[in-house]
Amino acid sequence: GAVVSQHPSWVICKSGTSVKIECRSLDFQATTMFWYRQFPKQSLMLMATSNEGSKATYEQGVEKDKFLINHASLTLSTLTVTSAHPEDSSFYICSARPADRGTSEAFFGQGTRLTVV
Amino acid sequence: GENVEQHPSTLSVQEGDSAVIKCTYSDSASNYFPWYKQELGKRPQLIIDIRSNVGEKKDQRIAVTLNKTAKHFSLHITETQPEDSAVYFCAASIGGNTPLVFGKGTRLSVIA
Numbered sequence: 001g002a003v004v005s006q007h008p009s010w011v012i013c014k015s016g017t018s019v020k021i022e023c024r025s026l027d028f029q030a031t032t033m034f035w036y037r038q039f040p041k042q043s044l045m046l047m048a049t050s051n052e053g054s055k056a057t058y059e060q061g062v063e064k065d066k067f068l069i070n071h072a073s074l075t076l077s078t079l080t081v082t083s084a085h086p087e088d089s090s091f092y093i094c095s096a097r098p099a100d101r102g103t104s105e106a107f108f109g110q111g112t113r114l115t116v117v
Numbered sequence: 118g119e120n121v122e123q124h125p126s127t128l129s130v131q132e133g134d135s136a137v138i139k140c141t142y143s144d145s146a147s148n149y150f151p152w153y154k155q156e157l158g159k160r161p162q163l164i165i166d167i168r169s170n171v172g173e174k175k176d177q178r179i180a181v182t183l184n185k186t187a188k189h190f191s192l193h194i195t196e197t198q199p200e201d202s203a204v205y206f207c208a209a210s211i212g213g214n215t216p217l218v219f220g221k222g223t224r225l226s227v228i229a
Contacts, residue, residue: 034216043206043219044161093160097214104149104168104212108160 002028002098006109013084013116021079021112023094029074030096034106035067038091047092050077084116119144121209123220130197131228138223140207141189147209150183150190151217154203161206165192168212197227 003026013019023033031052036044048069049057056069068080081088093111097104120143130136142150148169153161167174167181167190174181178197183190194201204224208217 032214043221044217046216046218049216091158095217099214104210105151105163105166106210106217111158111160113158 001105002026002096002101002107004030004094004096004107004109006094006112008112009110010113011115013114015085015116016083018080018082019084019114021081021092021094021114023077023079023096023109025075025096025098025107028096028098028100030077030098031074032096033071033077034095035069035077035079036093036095038093038111044093047079050079052077081114084114086116089114089116119147119209119211119218121207121218121220123207123223125223126221127224127226129226129228132197132199134197136192136194136197136201136225136227138192138205138207138225139189140191140209140220141187142209142218143188144209144211145185145188146211148212149210150181151208152179152181152192153206153208155206155222156203164205194225197225199227199229201225202227 005024007022033050035047047062050069050071052071058064071077094109095106097106123140151166155161178195180193207220210217
């Protein structure tokens with residue numbers, strides 16, 4: 001299978017600060033990556049689709065100025081939570097679907113547990 | 118856009134019994150339907166998937182069935198074991214480079 005690596009796995013930050021989460025495809029090129037958010041005991045909700053070399057597409061209700069996405073290379077997408085507040089505390093997870101493996105399978109990063117205090 | 122409904126939200130079974138989780142989807146263009154097992158704080162783990170050109174797929178104790186006409190698919194786990202206890206999610210996508218849309222999840226408890 002393909003490997004998607006996400007960093008950091010957990011982070012604690014103070015309210016008002018910004019946090020950057022990295023998502024890397026280690027053994028394939030990912031022109032598109034997906035960012036999900038998962039609150040406790042809930043499902044994975046798509047936040048945005050990250051496109052290499054162009055602007056991300058955000059789902060309805062997700063503030064693009066608060067959740068900055070950059071996809072500057074074919075193997076790296078970053079999500080920056082700006083001016084984080086306690087309600088942003090959640091499990092953030094990225095995903096990518098390799099186009100050259102003959103499979104529809106999606107591969108997930110390890111996830112990042114963000115706690116804003 | 119796609120909407121995926123999943124039932125039940127919780128399910129308790131005795132060890133050795135079967136468990137069935139059902140999902141429906143709304144977009145007839147969806148053609149890929151994976152099932153994931155997720156343990157607390159971990160990434161979802163693919164346990165089985167099915168494409169729309171197949172009606173059933175089995176892998177040891179796990180099977181998935183798909184009814185395209187009715188737009189529903191189901192996960193079947195036979196001979197359940199305590200280690201099967203987890204949260205299970207169904208998902209659907211159009212395929213290609215599109216995102217998965219997840220159901221709300223089912224918390225399965227297998228009682229020894």
